[in-house]
Amino acid sequence: MKQTARSWTLAKTDQILQQFAPLVNGQKPARKLKPNEKLKVGVDLGTSSIVLTILDEQDHPLYGAFEYAKVVRDGMVEDYMGAVQVLKRLKMQAETVLNRTLTSACGAIPPGTGENSAKVVANVIEAAEMEVEKIVDEPTAAAKFLHLQTGTVVDVGGGTTGISIFRQHRLVKVVDEPTGGSHMTLVLAGYHHTTVDKAEALKRDPKQDSANFPIIRPVIEKMATITKNVMTTQSAKPVVIVGGASNFKEFVSAFSHTLGCEVQRPIFPQFVTPLGIAMYDK
Template structure:
């Protein structure tokens, strides 16, 4: 694993998302890989070339998933169709296939629902993988652990010698931080979700939600089996607070590191599973 390389790719992808532009002109007939991340607070579309370099990215805030389960199927499809159309307009080519992901342990039915959303949005559904494993694939992690803090759940995946040893999922995530923030501020959960995105208030907000982060870290500590010399990586959109990683490091009593733009690690890893052919 080379975190510097991963960070460079994440920086490039974040710029593509910000500017809503392609990294370069796409050749006719060129194979592109697409990843779809149906998150609790947003849907992210990531497009890579055949060498896994970012080509295009976009996202839309959405309230269609709860605890890793799609609860608004129609809106999920509509948003993904819109993202697909925007990508195709910018790239000048049709996107044919896409992979997706689910939190660990949410079951075969959850896999089918995600595959159906992808299919009904106009893609050929590819692999549906668990989220922390997708993150580990992008990070090229052979030894260590990935903690993926999503909107509804926290997933932990452990690796040794390039093989997955174990994977776990616990129902605590960004949505639970929003619940605590809403209660403390006397506002709605939707208002709290918007408040979390306001960078100027980061210190104050994290002071309120710190106990939730500490709970996530305590849960993760139980499931991480990485050796002391192996890395523990923290990813996921809910971790976009400066004090998140120091809090995990303190509670877990071991170094925890995080890549740039942690919200984009998993969708980029998901895209790497798109091989452009129907799974048997």
């Protein structure tokens, strides 16, 4: 059936995310694994964190592991050994909980970052002792998890914002701009005359959400303006925001106002892309 903007909803996506979130860094999986059951694994090397996701063959979430890390900058792995060490820890954590060895995984890169970026991500996964099944671009992975056939995915990451437009499962346009959560952090650091590390902690504190938002709003409006320019030639709705840097209460309303149309955001948007990456592990 042809998907329309009216027919697509976030309901199923939010239901899965609500089930997955409590599993992240938990002490037990979603259920007991069957003997010799095949697992699907996703690795998301982000600017501010690394996420490991594990699904069953029907794409039901089983477990997730997460750690803040500064190993990627503007979508490119900057600290190779640091990335490997964090991924090894997350892998060991997941294997302990699942009582199963993880043998393969898929990774992802921001769109347009090139073959070299894909090779580095693949090398990190292989150094953590998993075979690489595939390297996909992040917004495409997000669209797969969202089951979005036609629409625009805006993936707000730590270092970049990826905008991908789909029509009937076909990617028709993709743009990646160097504006993301790290730029919000820099704005907060400048405003408060403090260090980047302290500003990052301030940004992550939900109690400071209302105080922080007016300061970082211009960065969000810039993201929306970039998206609006991309959609001028290839408009496709619905527009769905994903990525951890979008986790502010007023983010959607501010983005929608500048974009000039309704924007939707899943609950726990930081886990959409990592779960979509795992879905490519065959």
